[in-house]
Amino acid sequence: MLKRLETNIIEDWLTQFPVVGIVGARQVGKTTLSKSLPGKDSIYLDLESDLDIGLLAQPGLFLRENSGKRIIIDEVQRMPELFPLLRSVIDEDRRPGRFILLGSASPELLRKSSESLAGRIAYIELSGLNLLEVDPTSILKLWSRGGFPDSYLAANDEKSYLWRKQLTKAYIERDLPLLGLDANKQVLTRLLFMLAGTVGQLFNASAIAKSLGITAPTVRKYVDFLENAFLIEQLHPYHINIKKRLVKSPKIYFNDTGLLHSLLNIESYNSLVGNIVVGYSWENFAIRQIKSIIKDKYDSHFYRTQDGTEADLVLTQADQPVFMLEFKFSNAPKPTRGTYHAMADLGTPKNFIITPETRRYTIAENLEVISLTEFIEEIRTPAD
DSSP states (O other), rough: OOOTHHHHHHHHHHTTTTEEEEEEOSSSSSHHHHOOOOOOOOEEEETTTTHHHHTTTHHHHHHHHHHTSEEETGGGGOOTTHHHHHHHHHHHHTTTEEEEEESSOHHHHHHHHHHHHHTEEEEEEEEEGGGGGGGGGGGHHHHHEEEHHHHTTTSSSHHHHHHHHHHHHIIIIIIIIHHOOOOOOHHHHHHHHHHTTTSBOOOOHHHHHHTTTTTHHHHHHHHHHHTTTTHHHHHHHHOOOSSOOOOOEEEEEEEEHHHHHTTTTSSSHHHHHHHHHHHHHHHHHHHHHHHHHTTSEEEEEEEEEETSSSEEEEEEEEEEEEEEEOSSSSEEEEEEOOHHHHHHHHSSSSSEEEEOOOOEEEEEEEEEEEEEHHHHHHHHSOOO
């Protein structure tokens, strides 16, 4: 079993907080991780199982009878009435590590817990597999197949692709409706396809709405829901106080490039390289890999002006730009005029062009080329 980078953090939190919440997309590995954690005997409850729901017919009695065990509750957002009860049970005995709550619907989970479990719970989001969790030579495989463990570890590309196709179908036909998304399945399928086809580009709700025959506010509502279900992410522009016209629309990226590729019928790395979307896909992959490492250490944005000056990713602290990053699917990248203009506008002390496998070198003053793996290692454990 692959050890997840979040394991040590979660183990530490289980010694401090009565409840630890692990949120993330379905099939991303939350259940496997929670069951692998050392410590006291545990009971696992899946709130999509009628049998396990039956065990909670009298939840207060069940929780108190098993107070000596760690209780793992999966898909906890499906039973929001548990949260006030959990608060009561915890306040009777605030020993750390009593509960682990797993959820794939962040808004409901976070809202209910913030009302009922404030000060008692610590949350962490589990993303797909990171480059630091797999064979470092497998970057192209991870990019192509994505970070869902079952997809990445599949016996071959065909089985990985079929698994992702089935996951996408399950999300559209079952999971998203269960989470509360009231949308026509055909419309939702087409929306996901259109978002995949315009990945990394400025989001235009009006154009998508016209194509789908729905309103722009409805498109935005669906996109927000997909983001809250951990399928996509909206990256917002960075605004600084300069006399330039800046774009206001976000960009859309998929939380997993394997799902992105399956939506575009890209089955393998070889078919990806010849696809027109390859550059945007690499950008998507690199951004998600970086964001899964930095967590809340940096805020992330892109930068773009109306005259074409652009930076793919800007990492900020206290709203001050620290890193400016460009992503190039080339081992001999060349900076553009826009790259230099963005560096000047932002005043970032650290600027990089990130590629799949290039050895690190300086390409211009205050601008380096670096591989994604080396950058992730550096930003995770920066030099003193």
